[in-house]
Amino acid sequence: ELKVEQNPLFLSMQEGKNYTIYCNYSTTSDRLYWYRQDPGKSLESLFVLLSNGAVKQEGRLMASLDTKARLSTLHITAAVHDLSATYFCAVDEDSNYQLIWGAGTKLIIKP
Amino acid sequence: DTAVSQTPKYLVTQMGNDKSIKCEQNLGHDTMYWYKQDSKKFLKIMFSYNNKELIINETVPNRFSPKSPDKAHLNLHINSLELGDSAVYFCASSQPGQPYEQYFGPGTRLTVT
Numbered sequence: 334e335l336k337v338e339q340n341p342l343f344l345s346m347q348e349g350k351n352y353t354i355y356c357n358y359s360t361t362s363d364r365l366y367w368y369r370q371d372p373g374k375s376l377e378s379l380f381v382l383l384s385n386g387a388v389k390q391e392g393r394l395m396a397s398l399d400t401k402a403r404l405s406t407l408h409i410t411a412a413v414h415d416l417s418a419t420y421f422c423a424v425d426e427d428s429n430y431q432l433i434w435g436a437g438t439k440l441i442i443k444p
Numbered sequence: 445d446t447a448v449s450q451t452p453k454y455l456v457t458q459m460g461n462d463k464s465i466k467c468e469q470n471l472g473h474d475t476m477y478w479y480k481q482d483s484k485k486f487l488k489i490m491f492s493y494n495n496k497e498l499i500i501n502e503t504v505p506n507r508f509s510p511k512s513p514d515k516a517h518l519n520l521h522i523n524s525l526e527l528g529d530s531a532v533y534f535c536a537s538s539q540p541g542q543p544y545e546q547y548f549g550p551g552t553r554l555t556v557t
Binding site: 375419430437 | 475484485486487489492494499500534536538540543544545546547548549550551
């Protein structure tokens with residue numbers, strides 16, 4: 334059974350600090366997705382990582398994928414309050430159109 | 445233009461009632477999904493349709509019945525609502541054969557009293 338584990342599940346940090354969210358998965362998939370969900374809102378796609386070594390960056394967020402280690406990271410640089418949200422990673426299960434989701438990381442950034 | 449839309453956005457109803465949630469996507473995608481998100485934010489896939497055919501039917505009570513009249517629409521009907529059905533229900537769509545990036549609707553917050 335494919336499993337996707339995120340850690341930490343909760344993170345409270347100060348503005349200006351750097352931190353990393355980790356996403357481990359148990360399959361050989363090489364497609365991984367990061368989503369953001371603001372409180373009371375829907376899920377918004379952040380990054381789609383499609384191969385080993387893929388790295389994508391937008392603003393203060395950078396995501397990377399290591400398919401050999403079955404690990405993706407979401408790195409936050411010099412965090413700002415606006416990045417407070419819940420971040421989900423998901424892995425492609427190619428055989429049946431499904432994404433397998435992590436439990437989400439709730440990120441709170443304090444001014 | 446809204447890519448994936450759901451109605452209603454909020455739904456408050458009493459136990460035992462029957463209700464429906466509607467979803468439409470204008471992205472031209474072949475695959476649509478229903479998810480349930482509980483109070484702990486955990487996302488649970490419920491159903492998926494590809495070109496109007498049911499392809500994912502996870503373990504959910506048979507009080508939940510999806511229906512896809514065409515590939516742009518996927519509705520969810522819930523019979524005999526229970527307190528535990530209170531959650532946010534998200535519709536999503538994707539296009540198979542490409543990365544399975546899913547596009548989500550705004551969600552329907554269902555409260556059963």
